Structures are given as C-alpha cells and as structure tokens.
Amino acid sequence: MSNEIILVGAGHMGYAMLEGWLGAEILKPEQVVVVEPAEALRDRVEEHGCAAVSSAADLGDDLKPQIIVLAIKPQMMNDILPDYKRFGAAETTFLSVAAGTSIATIEGHTGPSPVIRVMPNTPSAIGEGMLGVFANERVSDETMQFVDQLLVTSGDVVHVEREEQIDAITAISGSGPGYVFHFIEALTEAAKAVGFEEDTALLLAKQTIYGSACLAMESENSPTELRKQVTSPNGTTAAALAVLMEGDAMTKLVTRAVTAARDRAVELGK
Numbered sequence: 001m002s003n004e005i006i007l008v009g010a011g012h013m014g015y016a017m018l019e020g021w022l023g024a025e026i027l028k029p030e031q032v033v034v035v036e037p038a039e040a041l042r043d044r045v046e047e048h049g050c051a052a053v054s055s056a057a058d059l060g061d062d063l064k065p066q067i068i069v070l071a072i073k074p075q076m077m078n079d080i081l082p083d084y085k086r087f088g089a090a091e092t093t094f095l096s097v098a099a100g101t102s103i104a105t106i107e108g109h110t111g112p113s114p115v116i117r118v119m120p121n122t123p124s125a126i127g128e129g130m131l132g133v134f135a136n137e138r139v140s141d142e143t144m145q146f147v148d149q150l151l152v153t154s155g156d157v158v159h160v161e162r163e164e165q166i167d168a169i170t171a172i173s174g175s176g177p178g179y180v181f182h183f184i185e186a187l188t189e190a191a192k193a194v195g196f197e198e199d200t201a202l203l204l205a206k207q208t209i210y211g212s213a214c215l216a217m218e219s220e221n222s223p224t225e226l227r228k229q230v231t232s233p234n235g236t237t238a239a240a241l242a243v244l245m246e247g248d249a250m251t252k253l254v255t256r257a258v259t260a261a262r263d264r265a266v267e268l269g270k
C-alpha cells in the first residue's frame with residue numbers, strides 16, 4: 001500500500017479540495033492520480049504536477065492507492081463504481097463527497113470496504129469550507145487521521161455519529177453557499193432598485209454579507225444579539241425586519257428550502 005490517492009472527477013468539488021490539499025503541502029502532486037474525462041480539467045490538474053488520465057482503464061495495474069476520492073455526480077455512481085471494483089474489499093479506503101449516495105451503495109459495488117462520506121462545500125476552495133464526515137467501522141484510525149489532516153486544509157470539520165446526518169449536513173452547509181449567494185443576488189437587485197449601478201450594488205451586497213459573517217464568527221454575541229444591536233427602536237432595520245420576520249416568514253421559508261434539499265439527498269440515495 002502506497003500513500004497514493006486517486007481522485008475520480010476533477011470538477012467543481014474535486015478540484016476545489018485537491019487545490020487545498022496541494023496548497024497546504026499535505027499531499028505532493030506525485031501522490032495524486034486524477035481520473036477525469038474532460039481534457040480541460042485534466043490540463044488544469046496537470047499544471048499542478050499531478051498525473052491525469054481520462055478513464056479508469058488507463059490506471060496502472062499495480063496501483064494500490066490508500067484512498068480513492070469519488071467526486072462524481074451521485075447519478076453516475078452506479079455506472080462508474082464498477083470500474084473501481086478491483087480496488088474494493090481490500091485496504092483501499094473509498095472517500096465519497098457525493099450527495100445522497102450511501103455507504104451501502106458503494107459497498108454494493110466494491111464489496112465490504114473502508115468507506116468515508118464527506119460533505120464539503122465550495123468555500124473549501126479558499127480554505128473556508130464546512131465539512132461533515134461519517135466513516136464506517138472498517139476505516140482504520142491511521143487512515144482517518146490522515147483524512148482529517150487533509151480535510152482541515154479545506155475548512156472546519158465535524159464528525160457525525162449517524163450516516164443519515166450527512167444528508168442533513170448536505171442541506172445546510174453543502175448546499176448552503178447556494179442560498180447565501182442567492183441572498184447576495186437578491187440584495188444586489190434590491191440595491192439596484194433603490195438607485196445604485198450594478199458594480200456598486202454588488203459591492204454593497206457582498207461586503208455586507210462578508211462583514212456580517214466575519215462579525216458573527218468573531219463576536220461573543222449570538223446572531224440574535226448582533227441583530228438587536230443593528231435594530232434601533234422604530235428605525236430603518238426594524239422597518240425591514242418587520243417585512244422579513246412577519247409570521248416568521250424568513251425562518252419558515254429557509255426551513256422549507258433546507259427540508260427540500262435534505263429530502264432530495266435522500267431521494268438521490270435511492
């Protein structure tokens with residue numbers, strides 16, 4: 001067993017994580033082989049010094065990777081996993097970032113194997129990700145420690161006790177950047193509606209979200225307390241929050257959205 005890693009899929013998520021691992025020098029480029037059908041995506045990993053092939057058939061016969069990272073679409077798992085059966089039921093650990101796809105589905109193709117499910121998010125690309133982790137009992141302490149070392153280069157890591165909690169994490173932090181980016185879009189549109197040009201509107205929206213998130217992380221006060229500090233009695237924030245909080249509208253809407261994402265993760269796993 002070498003400490004090589006095969007990364008299957010170098011799209012948005014696979015590449016974001018790879019960049020973090022190489023940038024933090026936890027992995028050397030020569031330890032990584034990437035399988036990716038898209039030439040342009042192979043080119044960009046080769047620029048980092050990693051080997052890249054277009055299909056599993058091009059992987060060397062003598063490869064005994066420590067970890068195979070599955071960063072492909074959940075809908076493709078059943079088509080692609082049979083190509084990796086030869087690494088299964090052995091010491092190679094499968095690490096899947098796919099939404100929904102269960103450990104049972106992976107082991108259905110690989111045979112009983114060490115499997116780790118990780119749910120990252122795209123801020124992992126700048127080391128500011130939020131990652132949820134669940135591992136089956138076949139994963140060795142040594143491999144788990146190595147994987148944790150890799151994952152912390154992408155951001156904060158939480159281990160969950162039950163596999164289904166990964167679906168819930170998917171709906172909060174996995175998909176969450178999409179909700180936040182949509183809020184930035186909405187605030188930008190609102191800024192334009194009250195008279196600003198696109199560039200200024202976007203800056204106002206992005207810096208407001210960034211500054212508020214930084215303050216929420218750094219402050220000892222809760223988000224509720226921080227909100228109250230912005231809200232002068234009978235002032236402007238109170239006027240806006242009366243709209244957003246009427247009948248708990250915002251919380252209900254976000255809860256509906258998160259539930260839809262969680263349910264979709266469960267559905268993708270079927």
Ligand SMILES: NC(=O)C1=CN([C@@H]2O[C@H](COP(=O)(O)OP(=O)(O)OC[C@H]3O[C@@H](n4cnc5c(N)ncnc54)[C@H](OP(=O)(O)O)[C@@H]3O)[C@@H](O)[C@H]2O)C=CC1
Pocket residue numbers: 008009010011012013014035036037038041055056071072073074076080097098099119120121122174175
């Ligand atoms: N994007 C996100 O924010 C997050 C995504 N995830 C999970 O990450 C996984 C990947 O998503 P994402 O990165 O967004 O998707 P992408 O489509 O960007 O990446 C998937 C990559 O896999 C490639 N691919 C297709 N077939 C094969 C194959 N046979 N062997 C190797 N690679 C192949 C695709 O190439 P091609 O385009 O040519 O088909 C594509 O480049 C999903 O399972 C998703 O649930 C998890 C958390 C967050």
Ligand SMILES: O=C(O)[C@@H]1CCC=N1
Pocket residue numbers: 099170174175
């Ligand atoms: O939208 C998706 O299905 C993936 C999983 C979490 C974020 N993106």
